[in-house]
Amino acid sequence: MDFIACDIVIPGKIIRFLEQYANVAFAGTCDRALVPFGHRVCGWRVGADQRTMTVLFPDEFTRRFLESLQQSGELAVTVEEFPSHETYQFKGHYLLQRAVLDGDVEIVERIRRRFVKSMRPIVPDRPEDVLKAFVPPPALAVEFEVSEIFLQTPGPGAGTRLIPPIEK
Amino acid sequence: MTRLPPEIRPALESGTPGVMVTCSAAGKPNTTVISQVYYVDETHAALSFQFFSKTIQNVRENPRAFVCVFDIPGRAYWVLQLEFQRSETEGPIFDAMDMQIEAIASMTGMSGIFKLRAADVYRVLSVERLQYPPWTDSSSDADASSSG
Numbered sequence: 001m002d003f004i005a006c007d008i009v010i011p012g013k014i015i016r017f018l019e020q021y022a023n024v025a026f027a028g029t030c031d032r033a034l035v036p037f038g039h040r041v042c043g044w045r046v047g048a049d050q051r052t053m054t055v056l057f058p059d060e061f062t063r064r065f066l067e068s069l070q071q072s073g074e075l076a077v078t079v080e081e082f083p084s085h086e087t088y089q090f091k092g093h094y095l096l097q098r099a100v101l102d103g104d105v106e107i108v109e110r111i112r113r114r115f116v117k118s119m120r121p122i123v124p125d126r127p128e129d130v131l132k133a134f135v136p137p138p139a140l141a142v143e144f145e146v147s148e149i150f151l152q153t154p155g156p157g158a159g160t161r162l163i164p165p166i167e168k
Numbered sequence: 169m170t171r172l173p174p175e176i177r178p179a180l181e182s183g184t185p186g187v188m189v190t191c192s193a194a195g196k197p198n199t200t201v202i203s204q205v206y207y208v209d210e211t212h213a214a215l216s217f218q219f220f221s222k223t224i225q226n227v228r229e230n231p232r233a234f235v236c237v238f239d240i241p242g243r244a245y246w247v248l249q250l251e252f253q254r255s256e257t258e259g260p261i262f263d264a265m266d267m268q269i270e271a272i273a274s275m276t277g278m279s280g281i282f283k284l285r286a287a288d289v290y291r292v293l294s295v296e297r298l299q300y301p302p303w304t305d306s307s308s309d310a311d312a313s314s315s316g
Contacts, residue, residue, distance in 0.1 A: 026236065028189030028199035036197055036234040038189040040245070060300055076199040078187070083277075089199060126241065133243050133303035150222075152200060154282060159221050 008146055008163060010050045014088060018044060018079060021086070023115040025079040027055055027142075031068040039065040042135050043108040044079060052145050053077065053090055056104050059139030066142075069094055075144045078152060082118055087152035088162075092144040100138045108138050170292050171210040176246050179239040180205050180213075183272050188215065189234040190226035198222045203272050203282060205237055205248075206265050208289060213250065214261050216269055217286040224288075227252040233290060244299045250290035262287045 025041035043056035055077055057065075069075060073094045080087040112135035119131050149163040160166070188202045200223050206214040215235070217224055227233055231252035238245050256262050266284045273282035 026187040026189075026199055026201075028187075028197040028234070030189075030191035030195060030197045032195075034191050034193070034195060034230050035232050035249070036189040036191040038187060038199065038234045038236055038247075040187075040236070058300070061298055072195050072197070074196050076189070076197040078199040078201060080201055082185075085201075087201060091196070091198075129303040130241060130243065133300065134238075134240055136300060154203075154218070158218075 008051055008148075010046055010053070010090075010146060010149065011163070014149065014162075015046050015050065017081070017086065017088070018046060021081045021084075021114070022079045023111055023118050024082050025055070025077060027057075027065070028076045028078075029065065029069040029074060030072050032071045035068070037065055037068045041077065041079075042138050043104060043111050044077070045104070045107055047143070052095065052143055053092070054104075054141050054143045056100065056108060056138035057140045057142065058136040060136075062140055066097065066140075069142070075142070077144075080152075082115075083122060085154050087154075089150040089152050090146050091148040091150070092146040095143045095145055097140060097142045100141055104138050104141055108135060111135055169211060170294050172207065172213065172292055172295055173297075175297070176237070176295065177207055179237050179242075179244075179246055180207050182239070183275060184238050184240065186235055186237040188223060188236075190223050191230055191232065192226050193229040198226055202235070204265060204268055205235060206261065206268065206287070208261060211292050212253070212289055213248065213292060214256075214265060214287045214289045216265055216284050217255065217288050218269075218283060227288070232293075239297075242299075243302060244297055247294075247296045247298060249293040249295075251293055253289050253291050255286045255288050257286050261289065 028038045030036045078089045116131045151160045204216045233250040235248040265287045
């Protein structure tokens with residue numbers, strides 16, 4: 001696979017969004033036959049170098065997703081704050097998969113709390129356990145090198161590439 | 169021929185956003201949140217084309233699409249493999265989706281932002297309902313013990 005040397009750094013504003021506000025995410029990849037495949041994500045963290053991201057997956061149904069990811073090496077992850085709909089998509093190259101670490105579990109706990117809190121005004125009668133179950137404990141971590149970030153918040157700017165900036 | 173089961177309709181009509189994954193001809197995936205998956209008939213679904221230009225570009229290059237629709241109360245999600253067939257900018261499917269989009273926009277404070285540009289009709293290649301585990305005290309215990 002060819003990598004283009006470029007200086008991709010995830011901006012601080014987006015890191016704050018990921019760490020303090022975002023509460024829903026989904027990952028996509030495709031296999032060598034160009035069949036797309038997706039999997040829900042229960043957590044995420046930005047690498048200390050601000051160039052990589054780790055996405056955390058629950059243990060259900062990951063086998064086919066990982067097979068596809070390892071064939072193409074390309075990953076796209078959309079992360080949203082619901083219900084404001086502020087959304088970013090991160091694209092990049094698969095680096096590695098690993099077991100879940102202590103800190104990963106704590107990250108998912110925080111995201112689960114944010115998700116339940118954000119849903120409560122919308123579905124006040126829904127049992128808390130139903131909402132908590134939507135963000136299950138992590139079972140697998142996948143790290144990737146971020147090569148592009150896109151704005152996906154609904155509106156006229158949706159789809160705009162933020163990083164690297166589009167040259168005008 | 170794969171058919172959409174009637175049990176999927178409440179999830180499609182719940183107003184809960186879904187997720188779509190497409191792939192360019194060069195093999196680069198794209199993931200986006202979609203506000204609506206519209207039941208056309210037993211073998212077809214339509215997706216709203218609003219602003220996601222990369223998705224539209226991808227399905228014109230490579231007609232395959234993956235869609236996930238959430239059923240949070242049922243602790244499940246529906247996974248669909250689709251194939252793009254055509255885009256409609258008028259007619260009964262477009263009108264029905266336009267009305268639903270307006271309703272969703274109104275409910276979510278996105279009036280004036282959600283705007284249907286086309287109804288993209290897809291053939292259903294496969295559909296699967298995936299159940300995820302309930303939240304229990306042991307889920308919490310698992311978190312706690314893992315976090316040390």
